[in-house]
Amino acid sequence: MSCSRTTEGVDKDKISSLPDPQANSVPEPYTKRYKGKQVSKFVDPCAEASKASMDCMNHHDYDRDKCLDYFQAYRDCKKAWQEQLKADRRAGKTA
Numbered sequence: 001m002s003c004s005r006t007t008e009g010v011d012k013d014k015i016s017s018l019p020d021p022q023a024n025s026v027p028e029p030y031t032k033r034y035k036g037k038q039v040s041k042f043v044d045p046c047a048e049a050s051k052a053s054m055d056c057m058n059h060h061d062y063d064r065d066k067c068l069d070y071f072q073a074y075r076d077c078k079k080a081w082q083e084q085l086k087a088d089r090r091a092g093k094t095a
Helices: 011-018 029-034 047-061 063-088
Strands: none
Touching: 047 063
16 A cells, blocks of 8 residues: 555645745734634644645655755744743733
């Protein structure tokens, strides 16, 4: 049984238009994402960076080396988000 990767059912216009990796390296303001959030719903201000990295993987047939910039942008986004959360907690701010 073999498994092959295809782009069947994938919109070809979406594949060719990957966003710039650095466009997603800064998280959305997390307070904006927390407002109106359901109690058990996970909130990720870096969701766009995550989606862009997965779109890149799909576009390049899961060749990780071609998507390193997208992975780094996601890591940068998550790091900035965590630093902002820590700073806000130290300052006594709540979401």
